[in-house]
Amino acid sequence: MGIAGRGLCLLVLIAILTACGAPAASPAPAPPASSPTAPASSPSQEDSCGDRLKLSKELYLFNWPDYIAQEALDRFQQECGVKVIVDTYDSNETLLAKLQAGATGYDVIVPSDYMVSIMIKEGMLAELDKSHLPNLKHIDPAHLGLYFDPENKYTVPYMWGTSGFMYDTAAIPRELKSWKDVFEPAPDVQGKISMLKDEREVIGAALKYLGFSMNTTSSDELQKAKEILLRQKPYVKAYTSDTNRDLLVAGEVVLAHIWTGDAIRARDAKPSLKYVIPEEGCTIWQDNLAIPKTARNKYTAEVFINFLMRPDIAAINANIIKYGSPNRTAIQQQLIDPALLNDPGIYPSEELKRKMEWLIDVGEAIELYDRIWTELGVEQ
Numbered sequence: 001m002g003i004a005g006r007g008l009c010l011l012v013l014i015a016i017l018t019a020c021g022a023p024a025a026s027p028a029p030a031p032p033a034s035s036p037t038a039p040a041s042s043p044s045q046e047d048s049c050g051d052r053l054k055l056s057k058e059l060y061l062f063n064w065p066d067y068i069a070q071e072a073l074d075r076f077q078q079e080c081g082v083k084v085i086v087d088t089y090d091s092n093e094t095l096l097a098k099l100q101a102g103a104t105g106y107d108v109i110v111p112s113d114y115m116v117s118i119m120i121k122e123g124m125l126a127e128l129d130k131s132h133l134p135n136l137k138h139i140d141p142a143h144l145g146l147y148f149d150p151e152n153k154y155t156v157p158y159m160w161g162t163s164g165f166m167y168d169t170a171a172i173p174r175e176l177k178s179w180k181d182v183f184e185p186a187p188d189v190q191g192k193i194s195m196l197k198d199e200r201e202v203i204g205a206a207l208k209y210l211g212f213s214m215n216t217t218s219s220d221e222l223q224k225a226k227e228i229l230l231r232q233k234p235y236v237k238a239y240t241s242d243t244n245r246d247l248l249v250a251g252e253v254v255l256a257h258i259w260t261g262d263a264i265r266a267r268d269a270k271p272s273l274k275y276v277i278p279e280e281g282c283t284i285w286q287d288n289l290a291i292p293k294t295a296r297n298k299y300t301a302e303v304f305i306n307f308l309m310r311p312d313i314a315a316i317n318a319n320i321i322k323y324g325s326p327n328r329t330a331i332q333q334q335l336i337d338p339a340l341l342n343d344p345g346i347y348p349s350e351e352l353k354r355k356m357e358w359l360i361d362v363g364e365a366i367e368l369y370d371r372i373w374t375e376l377g378v379e380q
Contacts, residue, residue, distance in 0.1 A: 281355030
Protein backbone atom coordinates (compact mmCIF):
# COMPACT_ATOMS: atom_id res chain seq x y z
CA MET A 1 0.00 0.00 0.00
CA GLY A 2 1.32 3.48 -0.86
CA ILE A 3 1.94 6.41 1.48
CA ALA A 4 -1.47 7.90 0.76
CA GLY A 5 -3.16 4.60 1.57
CA ARG A 6 -1.32 4.33 4.87
CA GLY A 7 -2.27 7.90 5.73
CA LEU A 8 -5.95 7.20 5.09
CA CYS A 9 -5.81 4.05 7.26
CA LEU A 10 -4.19 6.04 10.06
CA LEU A 11 -6.81 8.82 9.92
CA VAL A 12 -9.61 6.26 10.13
CA LEU A 13 -7.91 4.51 13.06
CA ILE A 14 -7.40 7.79 14.93
CA ALA A 15 -11.04 8.78 14.37
CA ILE A 16 -12.28 5.46 15.73
CA LEU A 17 -10.07 5.62 18.80
CA THR A 18 -10.96 9.24 19.53
CA ALA A 19 -14.65 8.35 19.36
CA CYS A 20 -14.02 5.61 21.91
CA GLY A 21 -12.35 8.00 24.31
CA ALA A 22 -8.80 6.87 23.63
CA PRO A 23 -6.18 9.51 22.93
CA ALA A 24 -5.14 9.83 19.31
CA ALA A 25 -1.57 8.80 18.65
CA SER A 26 0.94 9.54 15.95
CA PRO A 27 2.19 6.66 13.83
CA ALA A 28 5.08 4.98 15.57
CA PRO A 29 8.45 5.41 13.89
CA ALA A 30 10.24 2.40 12.47
CA PRO A 31 12.38 0.85 15.21
CA PRO A 32 16.11 1.36 14.79
CA ALA A 33 18.07 -1.56 13.37
CA SER A 34 20.03 -1.87 16.60
CA SER A 35 16.89 -2.37 18.65
CA PRO A 36 14.35 -4.53 16.76
CA THR A 37 11.57 -4.00 19.25
CA ALA A 38 8.26 -2.26 18.69
CA PRO A 39 7.37 0.80 20.80
CA ALA A 40 6.16 0.06 24.30
CA SER A 41 2.78 1.68 23.73
CA SER A 42 0.28 1.45 20.91
CA PRO A 43 -3.24 2.76 20.32
CA SER A 44 -4.34 -0.86 19.92
CA GLN A 45 -3.80 -1.81 23.55
CA GLU A 46 -7.42 -1.43 24.66
CA ASP A 47 -9.04 -4.49 26.23
CA SER A 48 -5.91 -6.58 25.80
CA CYS A 49 -6.64 -8.79 28.80
CA GLY A 50 -10.36 -9.38 28.46
CA ASP A 51 -12.17 -10.25 31.69
CA ARG A 52 -9.33 -10.53 34.20
CA LEU A 53 -11.53 -12.42 36.65
CA LYS A 54 -11.78 -15.26 34.12
CA LEU A 55 -8.07 -15.53 33.40
CA SER A 56 -6.03 -18.47 34.64
CA LYS A 57 -2.73 -17.83 36.40
CA GLU A 58 -0.78 -19.94 33.90
CA LEU A 59 -1.08 -20.79 30.23
CA TYR A 60 0.64 -23.70 28.49
CA LEU A 61 1.97 -23.02 24.97
CA PHE A 62 3.21 -25.88 22.75
CA ASN A 63 5.31 -24.20 20.06
CA TRP A 64 8.22 -24.59 17.66
CA PRO A 65 11.68 -23.79 19.13
CA ASP A 66 12.64 -20.09 19.32
CA TYR A 67 9.32 -19.11 17.76
CA ILE A 68 8.02 -16.43 20.07
CA ALA A 69 9.75 -13.37 21.46
CA GLN A 70 10.39 -13.59 25.19
CA GLU A 71 9.42 -9.92 25.37
CA ALA A 72 5.94 -10.78 24.09
CA LEU A 73 5.55 -13.39 26.83
CA ASP A 74 6.86 -10.98 29.46
CA ARG A 75 4.47 -8.27 28.32
CA PHE A 76 1.52 -10.66 28.55
CA GLN A 77 2.47 -11.55 32.11
CA GLN A 78 3.04 -7.90 33.06
CA GLU A 79 -0.20 -6.63 31.54
CA CYS A 80 -2.54 -9.58 32.15
CA GLY A 81 -0.95 -11.42 35.08
CA VAL A 82 -0.69 -14.74 33.23
CA LYS A 83 2.57 -16.67 33.11
CA VAL A 84 3.09 -18.54 29.82
CA ILE A 85 4.90 -21.86 30.11
CA VAL A 86 6.42 -23.01 26.83
CA ASP A 87 7.14 -26.52 25.65
CA THR A 88 8.51 -27.21 22.14
CA TYR A 89 8.35 -29.69 19.27
CA ASP A 90 10.42 -29.96 16.09
CA SER A 91 7.85 -31.00 13.49
CA ASN A 92 4.12 -31.04 12.84
CA GLU A 93 4.21 -34.82 13.05
CA THR A 94 5.73 -34.64 16.55
CA LEU A 95 2.98 -32.22 17.59
CA LEU A 96 0.31 -34.55 16.23
CA ALA A 97 1.83 -37.66 17.80
CA LYS A 98 2.08 -36.02 21.21
CA LEU A 99 -1.58 -34.98 21.19
CA GLN A 100 -2.69 -38.35 19.84
CA ALA A 101 -0.77 -40.01 22.65
CA GLY A 102 -2.97 -38.22 25.15
CA ALA A 103 -1.13 -35.00 26.03
CA THR A 104 -3.84 -32.79 27.53
CA GLY A 105 -1.91 -30.03 29.25
CA TYR A 106 -1.59 -27.57 26.38
CA ASP A 107 -3.78 -24.50 25.91
CA VAL A 108 -2.36 -23.08 22.66
CA ILE A 109 -0.59 -24.91 19.82
CA VAL A 110 0.97 -23.68 16.57
CA PRO A 111 0.27 -26.14 13.73
CA SER A 112 1.15 -25.45 10.11
CA ASP A 113 -1.44 -25.31 7.35
CA TYR A 114 -1.69 -28.96 6.27
CA MET A 115 -1.56 -30.14 9.89
CA VAL A 116 -4.54 -27.92 10.69
CA SER A 117 -6.50 -29.86 8.07
CA ILE A 118 -5.57 -33.14 9.70
CA MET A 119 -6.38 -31.94 13.22
CA ILE A 120 -9.76 -30.58 12.17
CA LYS A 121 -10.55 -33.90 10.50
CA GLU A 122 -9.51 -35.72 13.67
CA GLY A 123 -11.69 -33.46 15.83
CA MET A 124 -8.73 -32.24 17.86
CA LEU A 125 -9.29 -28.45 17.74
CA ALA A 126 -11.73 -26.27 19.64
CA GLU A 127 -13.82 -23.71 17.78
CA LEU A 128 -12.74 -20.16 18.56
CA ASP A 129 -15.09 -17.61 20.09
CA LYS A 130 -14.38 -14.66 17.83
CA SER A 131 -16.03 -12.24 20.25
CA HIS A 132 -12.84 -12.76 22.28
CA LEU A 133 -10.65 -11.99 19.23
CA PRO A 134 -11.30 -8.33 18.28
CA ASN A 135 -7.73 -7.98 17.03
CA LEU A 136 -8.55 -10.18 14.06
CA LYS A 137 -9.29 -6.84 12.37
CA HIS A 138 -5.53 -6.29 12.14
CA ILE A 139 -4.86 -9.44 10.10
CA ASP A 140 -4.34 -9.11 6.36
CA PRO A 141 -7.33 -10.79 4.63
CA ALA A 142 -4.84 -12.51 2.30
CA HIS A 143 -3.91 -14.72 5.26
CA LEU A 144 -7.49 -15.55 6.23
CA GLY A 145 -9.88 -18.04 4.70
CA LEU A 146 -7.15 -20.31 3.41
CA TYR A 147 -7.76 -23.86 2.23
CA PHE A 148 -7.07 -25.56 5.56
CA ASP A 149 -9.59 -23.52 7.61
CA PRO A 150 -11.72 -21.55 5.15
CA GLU A 151 -13.87 -19.86 7.80
CA ASN A 152 -11.12 -19.57 10.41
CA LYS A 153 -13.31 -21.45 12.83
CA TYR A 154 -10.33 -23.07 14.51
CA THR A 155 -7.24 -20.99 13.77
CA VAL A 156 -5.86 -17.51 13.30
CA PRO A 157 -2.62 -16.73 11.42
CA TYR A 158 0.60 -16.47 13.41
CA MET A 159 3.58 -16.32 11.03
CA TRP A 160 4.31 -17.35 7.47
CA GLY A 161 7.39 -18.12 5.47
CA THR A 162 9.22 -20.34 3.02
CA SER A 163 11.51 -23.36 3.17
CA GLY A 164 14.55 -22.84 0.98
CA PHE A 165 18.23 -23.36 1.65
CA MET A 166 21.11 -21.27 2.94
CA TYR A 167 24.79 -21.50 2.14
CA ASP A 168 28.02 -19.90 3.26
CA THR A 169 29.41 -17.77 0.44
CA ALA A 170 32.79 -17.67 2.19
CA ALA A 171 33.08 -21.45 1.96
CA ILE A 172 31.34 -21.87 -1.40
CA PRO A 173 32.65 -19.15 -3.78
CA ARG A 174 30.02 -19.72 -6.48
CA GLU A 175 26.32 -19.03 -6.79
CA LEU A 176 23.95 -21.78 -5.71
CA LYS A 177 20.38 -21.47 -6.93
CA SER A 178 18.94 -24.96 -7.47
CA TRP A 179 17.81 -27.90 -5.37
CA LYS A 180 20.41 -29.80 -7.42
CA ASP A 181 23.08 -28.12 -5.27
CA VAL A 182 21.41 -29.72 -2.23
CA PHE A 183 20.56 -33.19 -3.54
CA GLU A 184 23.55 -33.70 -5.84
CA PRO A 185 26.16 -31.74 -3.89
CA ALA A 186 29.62 -30.86 -5.16
CA PRO A 187 32.63 -32.41 -3.36
CA ASP A 188 33.30 -29.31 -1.25
CA VAL A 189 29.73 -29.51 0.12
CA GLN A 190 29.51 -33.23 0.72
CA GLY A 191 29.31 -34.09 4.40
CA LYS A 192 28.59 -30.47 5.28
CA ILE A 193 24.83 -30.39 4.66
CA SER A 194 21.98 -30.23 7.15
CA MET A 195 18.38 -31.01 6.25
CA LEU A 196 15.24 -30.16 8.17
CA LYS A 197 14.03 -32.92 10.46
CA ASP A 198 10.64 -32.71 8.83
CA GLU A 199 9.18 -35.52 6.76
CA ARG A 200 6.95 -33.48 4.45
CA GLU A 201 9.52 -30.71 3.94
CA VAL A 202 12.42 -33.02 3.06
CA ILE A 203 10.45 -35.33 0.79
CA GLY A 204 8.66 -32.31 -0.69
CA ALA A 205 11.96 -30.63 -1.58
CA ALA A 206 13.15 -33.77 -3.36
CA LEU A 207 9.86 -33.94 -5.25
CA LYS A 208 10.17 -30.30 -6.24
CA TYR A 209 13.69 -30.88 -7.54
CA LEU A 210 12.37 -33.73 -9.71
CA GLY A 211 9.62 -31.51 -11.10
CA PHE A 212 6.79 -33.22 -9.22
CA SER A 213 4.18 -31.78 -6.90
CA MET A 214 5.19 -31.61 -3.26
CA ASN A 215 1.78 -33.16 -2.53
CA THR A 216 1.94 -36.05 -4.96
CA THR A 217 0.20 -39.30 -4.13
CA SER A 218 1.94 -41.18 -6.95
CA SER A 219 3.95 -44.14 -5.66
CA ASP A 220 6.24 -43.93 -8.72
CA GLU A 221 7.06 -40.26 -8.11
CA LEU A 222 7.61 -40.89 -4.42
CA GLN A 223 9.89 -43.81 -5.23
CA LYS A 224 12.06 -41.51 -7.35
CA ALA A 225 12.17 -38.98 -4.50
CA LYS A 226 13.23 -41.74 -2.12
CA GLU A 227 16.08 -42.72 -4.42
CA ILE A 228 17.30 -39.10 -4.51
CA LEU A 229 17.19 -38.87 -0.72
CA LEU A 230 19.00 -42.16 -0.19
CA ARG A 231 21.77 -41.06 -2.58
CA GLN A 232 22.05 -37.75 -0.74
CA LYS A 233 22.06 -39.19 2.79
CA PRO A 234 25.82 -40.02 3.02
CA TYR A 235 26.53 -36.33 2.44
CA VAL A 236 24.15 -35.10 5.17
CA LYS A 237 25.74 -34.25 8.50
CA ALA A 238 22.45 -33.81 10.34
CA TYR A 239 18.69 -33.83 10.00
CA THR A 240 17.64 -31.07 12.39
CA SER A 241 15.02 -28.36 12.62
CA ASP A 242 16.26 -26.67 15.77
CA THR A 243 20.07 -26.59 15.42
CA ASN A 244 20.59 -26.00 11.68
CA ARG A 245 21.03 -22.28 12.34
CA ASP A 246 23.73 -22.97 14.94
CA LEU A 247 25.49 -25.43 12.64
CA LEU A 248 25.68 -22.83 9.89
CA VAL A 249 26.98 -20.09 12.14
CA ALA A 250 29.59 -22.40 13.66
CA GLY A 251 30.73 -23.52 10.21
CA GLU A 252 29.97 -27.17 10.92
CA VAL A 253 27.80 -27.19 7.80
CA VAL A 254 28.08 -24.91 4.78
CA LEU A 255 24.63 -25.59 3.32
CA ALA A 256 21.34 -26.07 5.15
CA HIS A 257 17.71 -26.73 4.31
CA ILE A 258 16.11 -24.09 6.51
CA TRP A 259 13.04 -22.02 7.33
CA THR A 260 12.97 -18.28 6.64
CA GLY A 261 13.32 -16.82 10.12
CA ASP A 262 16.09 -19.18 11.14
CA ALA A 263 17.93 -18.23 7.95
CA ILE A 264 17.65 -14.50 8.57
CA ARG A 265 18.80 -14.83 12.18
CA ALA A 266 21.72 -16.97 11.07
CA ARG A 267 22.67 -14.30 8.54
CA ASP A 268 22.53 -11.65 11.25
CA ALA A 269 25.13 -13.65 13.16
CA LYS A 270 27.22 -14.51 10.08
CA PRO A 271 26.80 -12.10 7.13
CA SER A 272 28.51 -14.45 4.65
CA LEU A 273 25.40 -16.67 4.76
CA LYS A 274 22.92 -16.34 1.89
CA TYR A 275 19.30 -17.52 1.84
CA VAL A 276 18.02 -18.95 -1.45
CA ILE A 277 14.53 -19.66 -2.72
CA PRO A 278 15.46 -22.33 -5.28
CA GLU A 279 14.70 -21.68 -8.93
CA GLU A 280 12.44 -24.76 -8.98
CA GLY A 281 10.37 -23.30 -6.13
CA CYS A 282 9.84 -24.42 -2.55
CA THR A 283 7.28 -24.65 0.23
CA ILE A 284 5.26 -21.62 1.27
CA TRP A 285 3.58 -22.13 4.60
CA GLN A 286 1.59 -20.47 7.34
CA ASP A 287 1.73 -21.37 11.01
CA ASN A 288 -1.41 -20.79 13.00
CA LEU A 289 -2.58 -20.35 16.57
CA ALA A 290 -5.10 -22.94 17.70
CA ILE A 291 -6.60 -24.35 20.88
CA PRO A 292 -6.79 -28.11 21.48
CA LYS A 293 -10.19 -29.42 22.53
CA THR A 294 -8.50 -30.71 25.68
CA ALA A 295 -7.31 -27.23 26.74
CA ARG A 296 -8.09 -26.44 30.35
CA ASN A 297 -7.87 -22.65 29.96
CA LYS A 298 -9.74 -21.89 26.74
CA TYR A 299 -10.78 -18.34 27.64
CA THR A 300 -7.24 -17.41 28.67
CA ALA A 301 -5.96 -19.04 25.48
CA GLU A 302 -8.25 -16.83 23.39
CA VAL A 303 -7.13 -13.73 25.26
CA PHE A 304 -3.51 -14.72 24.63
CA ILE A 305 -4.14 -15.28 20.92
CA ASN A 306 -5.86 -11.90 20.74
CA PHE A 307 -2.90 -10.32 22.55
CA LEU A 308 -0.48 -11.73 19.96
CA MET A 309 -2.54 -10.10 17.20
CA ARG A 310 -2.18 -6.66 18.76
CA PRO A 311 -0.03 -4.69 16.29
CA ASP A 312 2.71 -3.68 18.72
CA ILE A 313 3.03 -7.25 20.02
CA ALA A 314 2.93 -8.70 16.49
CA ALA A 315 5.74 -6.30 15.58
CA ILE A 316 7.83 -7.38 18.56
CA ASN A 317 7.50 -10.95 17.38
CA ALA A 318 8.26 -10.16 13.74
CA ASN A 319 11.27 -8.01 14.58
CA ILE A 320 12.81 -10.61 16.86
CA ILE A 321 12.03 -13.98 15.27
CA LYS A 322 12.16 -12.55 11.71
CA TYR A 323 9.38 -14.48 10.01
CA GLY A 324 6.73 -12.94 7.79
CA SER A 325 3.94 -11.30 9.76
CA PRO A 326 0.30 -11.48 8.65
CA ASN A 327 -0.48 -8.37 10.73
CA ARG A 328 -1.43 -5.70 8.21
CA THR A 329 -1.74 -2.92 10.79
CA ALA A 330 1.75 -3.55 12.17
CA ILE A 331 3.10 -3.29 8.62
CA GLN A 332 1.07 -0.20 7.69
CA GLN A 333 2.05 1.61 10.88
CA GLN A 334 5.71 0.83 10.17
CA LEU A 335 6.13 -0.99 13.47
CA ILE A 336 8.10 -3.73 11.72
CA ASP A 337 11.73 -3.03 10.79
CA PRO A 338 11.77 -1.78 7.16
CA ALA A 339 14.89 -3.85 6.50
CA LEU A 340 12.82 -6.96 7.19
CA LEU A 341 9.85 -5.79 5.13
CA ASN A 342 12.16 -5.14 2.17
CA ASP A 343 13.95 -8.48 2.44
CA PRO A 344 12.72 -10.74 -0.41
CA GLY A 345 13.75 -13.77 1.62
CA ILE A 346 11.07 -12.88 4.18
CA TYR A 347 8.50 -11.14 1.98
CA PRO A 348 9.08 -12.63 -1.50
CA SER A 349 7.69 -11.10 -4.67
CA GLU A 350 4.50 -12.37 -6.25
CA GLU A 351 6.63 -13.78 -9.08
CA LEU A 352 8.61 -15.89 -6.62
CA LYS A 353 5.44 -16.95 -4.80
CA ARG A 354 4.07 -18.42 -8.03
CA LYS A 355 6.89 -20.98 -7.93
CA MET A 356 5.97 -22.05 -4.41
CA GLU A 357 3.58 -24.69 -3.19
CA TRP A 358 1.50 -25.18 -0.05
CA LEU A 359 1.78 -28.55 1.64
CA ILE A 360 -1.65 -30.14 1.92
CA ASP A 361 -3.05 -33.21 3.63
CA VAL A 362 -2.31 -36.13 1.28
CA GLY A 363 -4.77 -38.44 2.98
CA GLU A 364 -3.95 -42.14 2.99
CA ALA A 365 -0.88 -41.47 0.84
CA ILE A 366 0.82 -40.25 4.01
CA GLU A 367 1.68 -43.91 4.59
CA LEU A 368 3.94 -43.72 1.51
CA TYR A 369 5.67 -40.66 2.94
CA ASP A 370 6.01 -42.33 6.35
CA ARG A 371 7.60 -45.38 4.73
CA ILE A 372 10.18 -43.24 2.91
CA TRP A 373 11.03 -41.41 6.13
CA THR A 374 11.46 -44.72 7.95
CA GLU A 375 13.67 -46.12 5.20
CA LEU A 376 15.74 -42.95 5.28
CA GLY A 377 16.44 -43.79 8.91
CA VAL A 378 16.16 -40.31 10.41
CA GLU A 379 16.37 -40.71 14.19
CA GLN A 380 13.30 -39.53 16.07
